[in-house]
Amino acid sequence: MSSPTPTPAGFNPLFPVFLKLEQFRVLLVGGGNVGLEKLTAILRSSPATAVTVVATWISPALRTLAAPYPRIRLHERPFQETDLENHDFVFAATDDPVLHRRIKAAATARGLLTNVADTPAECDFYLSSVVQKGDLKIAISTNGKSPTVAKRLRAMLEETLPDELDTVLQQMTVIRGQIRGDFAAKVKSLNAVTAELTGGPAYESPATRRWRRVATGSLLALGAVVAVAWRKR
Ligand SMILES: C[C@@]1(CC(=O)O)C2=NC(=C\c3[nH]c(c(CCC(=O)O)c3CC(=O)O)Cc3[nH]c(c(CC(=O)O)c3CCC(=O)O)/C=C3\N/C(=C\2)[C@@H](CCC(=O)O)[C@]3(C)CC(=O)O)/[C@H]1CCC(=O)O
Numbered sequence: 001m002s003s004p005t006p007t008p009a010g011f012n013p014l015f016p017v018f019l020k021l022e023q024f025r026v027l028l029v030g031g032g033n034v035g036l037e038k039l040t041a042i043l044r045s046s047p048a049t050a051v052t053v054v055a056t057w058i059s060p061a062l063r064t065l066a067a068p069y070p071r072i073r074l075h076e077r078p079f080q081e082t083d084l085e086n087h088d089f090v091f092a093a094t095d096d097p098v099l100h101r102r103i104k105a106a107a108t109a110r111g112l113l114t115n116v117a118d119t120p121a122e123c124d125f126y127l128s129s130v131v132q133k134g135d136l137k138i139a140i141s142t143n144g145k146s147p148t149v150a151k152r153l154r155a156m157l158e159e160t161l162p163d164e165l166d167t168v169l170q171q172m173t174v175i176r177g178q179i180r181g182d183f184a185a186k187v188k189s190l191n192a193v194t195a196e197l198t199g200g201p202a203y204e205s206p207a208t209r210r211w212r213r214v215a216t217g218s219l220l221a222l223g224a225v226v227a228v229a230w231r232k233r
Pocket residue numbers: 037038041115116117118119120123125126127128129130140141142143144145146147148149150151154
């Protein structure tokens with residue numbers, strides 16, 4: 001019998017990948033607020049993805065979002081297990097936890113990967129907060145501990161990472177194609193060209209200073225005040 005792999009507290013074991021989602025078929029069950037959030041996340045990163053939406057009711061907002069995308073199909077009717085056929089991923093985003101457990105079990109039996117909205121224990125994968133600057137994409141996971149912190153970090157990175165980063169990436173692609181020599185020499189040259197980007201070993205951005213200050217006290221103090229105020233309601 002194999003012993004479980006030890007994972008220290010505060011360790012995030014999720015494996016990050018960047019999927020070519022448009023090469024897969026996605027089923028989204030639920031067409032309300034959460035369904036809209038999931039479809040928004042899918043289309044923001046991978047707008048060419050084929051998504052089948054099945055829901056007893058599909059909101060006008062989701063219809064509006066889907067309208068310009070030819071690879072999204074909408075079916076306004078109850079979910080049935082055969083909907084899983086010919087799909088690779090399924091998002092369960094209804095208001096029915098019993099249905100979610102049914103979807104998860106049937107999807108797993110068929111080898112599909114599942115994301116069950118607001119139910120981490122039933123998810124095979126989580127969505128992340130995503131920073132995009134042209135070709136640069138940064139995905140943030142808090143291991144489900146605080147999506148709100150992930151959202152705040154995204155906003156911070158969107159604000160502090162310079163828009164010129166994409167220009168840097170485009171120029172680096174050209175330089176990469178032009179540098180000659182063996183692999184080690186190329187890596188050395190590319191490291192030399194980009195050394196200035198990190199700002200040097202002693203550099204601390206204003207945003208880093210702000211997060212350090214919050215992490216070392218004021219967040220817990222504020223949280224305690226909010227918790228006390230909440231209990232008094
Ligand atoms: C990143 C993002 C991607 C996206 O969804 O696109 C995302 N949640 C986002 C926002 C958000 N979600 C929630 C709030 C309300 C405040 C709060 O609870 O913090 C806010 C903030 C807001 O809306 O302002 C509610 C919530 N979410 C989950 C639970 C269940 C639980 O924790 O048990 C509950 C409680 C529901 C309840 O109370 O009933 C669970 C998950 N949410 C995840 C992803 C996965 C973990 C990601 C990670 O590791 O951090 C995971 C595990 C599964 C998944 O959904 O994939 C997106 C930010 C996009 C952006 O703006 O950048």
